[in-house]
Amino acid sequence: MAGSAVPLPFVNVLTPAVPAGQPIPAVLIHGWASGSVYWEPLANKLLDAGREVWILDLPGYHPGESLPPDFEWTLDSAAASVAAALDDRASGPVHMVGHSMGGSVSLTLAAARPGLVASLTLVGMAPVPQNQGFKEVLRTQLDQGFFDAGTVVQLMNAWYGELAAADMARLSTGFDTPFRILSASAVAAMTGVEPSAPGRVRAPLLVIAGTGDRVRPIEQMRAFVAASPGRRLAAIRGAGHNVHWEQPEHCAEALLEFWETSWPPPA
Numbered sequence: 001m002a003g004s005a006v007p008l009p010f011v012n013v014l015t016p017a018v019p020a021g022q023p024i025p026a027v028l029i030h031g032w033a034s035g036s037v038y039w040e041p042l043a044n045k046l047l048d049a050g051r052e053v054w055i056l057d058l059p060g061y062h063p064g065e066s067l068p069p070d071f072e073w074t075l076d077s078a079a080a081s082v083a084a085a086l087d088d089r090a091s092g093p094v095h096m097v098g099h100s101m102g103g104s105v106s107l108t109l110a111a112a113r114p115g116l117v118a119s120l121t122l123v124g125m126a127p128v129p130q131n132q133g134f135k136e137v138l139r140t141q142l143d144q145g146f147f148d149a150g151t152v153v154q155l156m157n158a159w160y161g162e163l164a165a166a167d168m169a170r171l172s173t174g175f176d177t178p179f180r181i182l183s184a185s186a187v188a189a190m191t192g193v194e195p196s197a198p199g200r201v202r203a204p205l206l207v208i209a210g211t212g213d214r215v216r217p218i219e220q221m222r223a224f225v226a227a228s229p230g231r232r233l234a235a236i237r238g239a240g241h242n243v244h245w246e247q248p249e250h251c252a253e254a255l256l257e258f259w260e261t262s263w264p265p266p267a
Contacts, residue, residue, distance in 0.1 A: 004071065004072075004077055004080065005077065005080035005081040005083065005084040006059050006067060006068065006071055006077075006081050007081075007084070007085070008056055008057060008058075008059065008062075008081055008082070008084075008085045009057070009062050009065050010036070010055075010056065010057040010062040010065075011054060011055075011056050011085055011089065012036060012054065012055040012056075013025075013052070013053075013054050013089075014043055014047055014052065014053040014054070014055070015047075015052055016047045016048075016049075016050045016051060016052060017047075018050055019050050019052070020049060020050025020051060021050070022050070022051060022259070023052070023092075024052075024092065024093065024094060024095055024118050024259075024263065025051075025052040025053065025054050025090070025094050025095070026046055026051055026052070026053050026054070026094070026095045026097055026255070026259075027054045027056065027082075027086070027094045027095065027096050027097065028042070028043065028053065028054065028055045028056070028097050028098075028099075028102075029056055029058065029082065029096065029097065029098040029099070029102035029103075029105055029106050030055075030056075030057070030058065030061070030099060030102050030174075031098075031099045031100030031101045031102045031103070031124070031125075031189075032100060032101040032174075032182075032185055032186055032189045033147075033155070033174040033175050033177065033182060033186075034099070034100075034102075034171075034174040035057060035061055035062075035173060035174045036055045036056075036057060037170055037171060037173070038171055038242060038244070038245050039053075039055050039244065041244070041245060041248035042244040042245075042248040042251050042252060043055060044248070045248050045249055045251075045252035046252055046255070046256075049252065049256055051256070054089075054094070056082060056085060058078050058081070058082070058102070058105065058185070059071065059073060059077070059078055059081050059181070060073065060177060060178065060180075060181035060185075061174070061177050061181065063176070067181070072184070073181060073184035073185050073188060074184075074188050075104050075105055075108045075188050075191075075192075075193060075194075076108060076112075078105045078108075078185070078188070079105050079106075079108040079109040079112065079113075082105060082106075082109055083109055083112075083113050083116060086116050087116075090116070092118075093115065093116055093117055093118035094116065094117065094118060095118050095119045095121070095255075095259055095263075096109065096110060096117050096119070096120050096121065096203075097121040097123060097255065098120075098121070098122060098123065098125065099123040099124055099125065099242070099244060100123070100124050100125050100189070100215070100216075100241065101125075101185065101188070101189035102123075102125075103122035103123060103124070103125030103126075104125065104127065104188070104189060104192060104193050106120060106121075106122070107120065107122065107127060107193050107197055107198065107201065108193055108194070108197055110201045110202075110203050111193075111194075111196075111197040111198070111200040111201050112197075112200075114200075114201070114202045114203065117201075117203045118203060118259075118263050119203050119204045119205070119206070119258065119259060119262050119263055120201060120203045120204070120205045120206070121205075121206045121207075121208060121255060121258065122205070122206070122207045122208070123207075123208045123209075123243060123244055123251070124208070124209060124210065124213055124215065124216055124241045124242065124243055124244075125207075125216060126207055126209075126216060126220055126221050126224035126225075127192055127193045127197070127198050127224065128216070128220040128223070128224055129192075130189075130190060130192070130215070130216075131214070131215055131216075131217075134158070134215055135190055137151060137154065137155065138186050138190065142183050142186060142187070145179065146179060147175055147179075147182065152172055152175050153168075156168060156171065156172055158214050158215065158241070159215065159240065159241045159242050160240065160241075160242050160245065160246070161240055161246075171245075198224075198228075204230060204232075204258070204262035204263070204265070205228075205230060205231045205232070206231075206232045206233075206234060206254065206255070206258045206262075207221050207224065207225055207231065207232070207233050207234070208234045208236065208243060208244070208251055208254055208255075209221040209233065209234070209235055209236065209243065210235075210236050210238070210239030210240045210241060210242075210243035210246065210247075211235055211236065211237050211238060211239065212238055212239060212240045213239070213240050213241045213243070214240060214241060215241045216241065218235060221233060221235070222235075232258065234250075234251075234254035234258075236250050236251065236254075
């Protein structure tokens with residue numbers, strides 16, 4: 001895993017009131033132009049089930065964070081930064097859960113550092129070509145040097161569907177991330193994972209997908225899962241790209257069943 005690591009200033013460790021006796025934490029990695037807030041509904045469901053949850057902000061995404069001027073934002077460098085945070089805090093492998101671009105970061109980490117990953121869950125993500133319309137919208141904004149308000153609303157509606165004004169305000173704060181970080185991480189997201197990475201993942205792998213996802217169609221998810229017997233799919237009917245926000249209970253059910261049946265691995 002090439003790429004320099006930077007310390008992650010935000011690692012929110014949430015401990016359940018009544019632990020379920022499963023010490024492996026679930027580490028939630030957000031997607032592009034997003035942040036920790038959209039994990040709250042799912043995190044609460046996992047805490048209710050007795051699971052410890054760690055929520056990380058990727059490099060440059062935490063408000064007020066200053067990255068070294070020579071830091072190059074790539075999937076490799078983001079994954080190396082997450083790995084360094086886990087090396088500092090984790091006593092063993094963790095359950096990685098990455099949404100969209102965060103899934104690409106998590107998959108990159110799982111391929112390079114298998115000892116850190118007990119299981120890998122990709123939410124709204126599979127390493128397949130992205131929606132061309134979405135990529136063109138991003139390229140237009142990158143070329144003009146900022147994300148205009150109309151495009152932010154367009155993207156948010158594609159990801160979430162209709163949102164109440166208060167939710168739109170809370171969930172769109174990822175676009176307040178400095179443009180240097182947004183643009184570099186957008187390029188990383190569009191470029192995608194190194195082609196050999198999925199085949200190098202040794203951990204059990206689950207894809208959680210909304211059947212109404214407009215960014216990653218369910219057919220692409222099914223094809224990726226079908227390509228390897230070590231992969232599973234949980235298709236959440238009627239949900240879109242941010243399935244963990246829309247249907248956190250169903251996502252939590254899929255995760256808990258996956259963890260309970262895949263870890264510890266068979267002897």
